[in-house]
Amino acid sequence: MYRAKTTLEQWRILQAVVDHGGYAHAAAHLNKSQSSLNHAVAKLQDQLNVKLLEVKGRKAFLTEAGEVMLRRSRHLTQNVQDLEELAANINQDWEPEITIAVDLAYPKKLLYPALKSFYPESRGSRLRIIETVLTGTEEAITQAWADIVISPLMPRGFLGEPIAECSLHPVCHPEHQLAALDGPVELNDLQQHLQLVIKDTSNTPSEKQGWLKSEQRWTVSTFETAIDLLLQNIGFCWLPDFIIEDLIASKSLHRLPIKGSSLRPLICYVVKPKPDSCGPGTHLLYQTLIQQSTFNSFYNSSLSDSYTNSYKE
Incomplete structure (x- = not known):
């Protein structure tokens, strides 16, 4: 049986050093000493026998190999986080808070009937509605900081239902x-x-839309x-x-x-960034948004009419 040489904590430290531009800022963010972070990354490199970081001045930069390893490590740590959140949702009847990110391009007058329908069934869950635009909406999906996202953009690797x-x-x-x-x-x-x-x-922000x-x-x-x-x-x-x-x-x-x-x-989609680990409240709100949507009924009706007319012909 394979035994891992490295730990999740080492990979999280490496991610923090890169994301925060160096050991000092990463140490402040993680509430750890800078020396402990230096030791963790050095040990990680020794265990792998791969140079991951190069320090230039006061900043740490990824090597070419480090970029590949870091990218793969993010999938690893995210999968563990998803597993832990799934366990938490299994052990609780209802999530205490649900975050929904709504792109400004989506007509919110279509959102309110769904929220009104959801409220009597919400079991006291707090709802956070965050308005987003462009890359901010995309990141709500790819970084999964929201439980539900209404977006006119569909990042690669994700699925959603059209609602408007x-x-x-x-x-x-x-x-x-x-x-x-x-x-x-x-x-x-x-x-x-x-x-x-x-x-x-x-x-x-990334100026790749519009x-x-x-x-x-x-x-x-x-x-x-x-x-x-x-x-x-x-x-x-x-x-x-x-x-x-x-x-x-x-x-x-x-x-x-x-x-x-x-x-x-634009077609706006409703997306669950982490479909396997969302709680029952998130799932209910997601289904309510789809059911309240006129887009799907119109789309399905159009398909049905088209099929019927083709059959008659």
Whole structure:
């Protein structure tokens, strides 16, 4: 039978040293002495006979081999954490707190009926509703800091159920220079004007989603602030249809026709980042969100109608 040379604690220490940029900050985070961390990592390297870290100045950097080992170690420590959380959920009837991360692109008016239905069955569980954007939503799934995530992004390796669809539209004030252009707006025209951007809630945002080519860019935290600025004839912004439909109807805002793409369609999914270790309350809320969704019934109805029509033909 194979006996491990290393311990989970050694791998957790290595992860902390890398994540916090060195031994000193990692020691403060773990509430351990810096010398104990040095000893643990040195012993880990000796046991494996592999150089994992190189210290340059006051910072520790991963070697090429260290990057591979660290990445695999995160799966190891996460699997152990999931096992322990699963055991805890098996031993308790109901989780005391449920965290749900909701991307701002999801129309929250669809969320409230599900929460109202869930409340009588919640058995006193505290519910934390955290609003997220872009990479912040993705990290809620990949880092599993939320029990349930409603997201228009689906990271590789995860599954979810579609519960809503919406679209993002470029809008500005009716008197903005872009609104006065004849015909569809060219991308070069957009690049010359101020773009309002909703702040990514991740600590390490990644600009890989959406159109972000304007040199002039203001970042705000909420759609409400973006709209307030737009109503003052400041900039343009991509906003969800459910946010702007009344403002477009009242001609308070102008929807920009853009050559090549005047909207970005989105499908929002409900995801359980750790499906095997979620508690009964999380599972009930997840199922309630799916049952309250009109997306699935519409989708299934469309499939049924399509099948029936094909059969008749």
